[in-house]
Amino acid sequence: MRPIAHLADRDDAIAFAAFHTLAAPALRAAARWPLLRARHAGGACRAPVGTGQCAACEATLDDLLLDSFTRLRSALTGPLPTTRSGEPVREMASLCGHLTSRAARGEDAAALAGPLAGPGSDGEPAWLRAARAQLVHYPLRHLEERVRREDAVRRGASARPDRDLRQAAWAAPLRADGAVLDLLILAVFRVRRGVAEPFDVPGDLRERHGLSRTEATRRMGDALRALREANPAFFAANIGEPFPEVAAVPMADPQERLDAAVDRDAARASMHRMLADRANDSVHRMERRISYRAVVAAVCAVGAGRRADPVTVATMNLGLAPKPAGRLVRRLAILVAAAGVDWSEQFTPGTPSGGSPGRSARRHAR
Numbered sequence: 001m002r003p004i005a006h007l008a009d010r011d012d013a014i015a016f017a018a019f020h021t022l023a024a025p026a027l028r029a030a031a032r033w034p035l036l037r038a039r040h041a042g043g044a045c046r047a048p049v050g051t052g053q054c055a056a057c058e059a060t061l062d063d064l065l066l067d068s069f070t071r072l073r074s075a076l077t078g079p080l081p082t083t084r085s086g087e088p089v090r091e092m093a094s095l096c097g098h099l100t101s102r103a104a105r106g107e108d109a110a111a112l113a114g115p116l117a118g119p120g121s122d123g124e125p126a127w128l129r130a131a132r133a134q135l136v137h138y139p140l141r142h143l144e145e146r147v148r149r150e151d152a153v154r155r156g157a158s159a160r161p162d163r164d165l166r167q168a169a170w171a172a173p174l175r176a177d178g179a180v181l182d183l184l185i186l187a188v189f190r191v192r193r194g195v196a197e198p199f200d201v202p203g204d205l206r207e208r209h210g211l212s213r214t215e216a217t218r219r220m221g222d223a224l225r226a227l228r229e230a231n232p233a234f235f236a237a238n239i240g241e242p243f244p245e246v247a248a249v250p251m252a253d254p255q256e257r258l259d260a261a262v263d264r265d266a267a268r269a270s271m272h273r274m275l276a277d278r279a280n281d282s283v284h285r286m287e288r289r290i291s292y293r294a295v296v297a298a299v300c301a302v303g304a305g306r307r308a309d310p311v312t313v314a315t316m317n318l319g320l321a322p323k324p325a326g327r328l329v330r331r332l333a334i335l336v337a338a339a340g341v342d343w344s345e346q347f348t349p350g351t352p353s354g355g356s357p358g359r360s361a362r363r364h365a366r
């Protein structure tokens, strides 16, 4: 047995072993959702092999565990941490008092790990409640925001992209138009949060600038292009993928479909931007374009009454999970319907500008 009194042992190694046994399961459980939201857009976080979480989340958990341990150890040996008004933190005092008491020598850290990870109960001892607050919840405060910011900075993105857009000299031309600035701040914020439709303009923002749905979509596309021109490095780090031209097309309710369907020229322009060959394109973007063409080919096949499975093509060619693949296909289907199937087929395999979109499209289009 490892008694919780070991947490107060003079030897750091003995103390850390007991601390790990007691607190690691609780920290892991409490950090799970904030990490998923910050890093995986609410999706899965898995170790490549075996159990546990992805390498990035495991590293974050290690850091949190060590921070929490260090804070406890300095409270045990030195002055207690204080509140903003300078008072010693009462919960920490209660916890340290218990860990150095005679009772702690007979209490098993492993047996208490479960109760510590639980939600707490009325009957539990005060020191356990204090341990949950001080060892688990305190180190996790603002975890989601912190992880988001750190990950963005690691990717080379700006720590405060909205401040850059509002203040940096290079962004001055973008600020000439209030709507453009608002749209870009929204886009950057949503890309960072991993929102599913980051370039959809919400109603309140459309109202503020007096934009119709179609108009807002067009303006978002223009704003993103202006940003890419003004500062390609900022664009790559803070917007990057997904492909803005596709994502900029709204869609969901029937009214939106109608709006879009009316706008054949806009749909054709969108598809052209998305699918047509471009000089000086990066290999990555070219490959992506070819993958999109494969999906459009499958959508066109369905539109023409042939058998095809565009969602599968999207999952295979673009590496998307079924749900986002479904969303992408819905958007493309609306675009194809608005632009016309015959017109859209110019981008699909076997036509001069369509290139060769990969075998899977043909297999699924059969």
Ligand SMILES: [Zn+2]
Pocket: 035, 039, 040, 045, 046, 053, 054, 055, 056, 057, 058
């Ligand atoms: Zn993870």
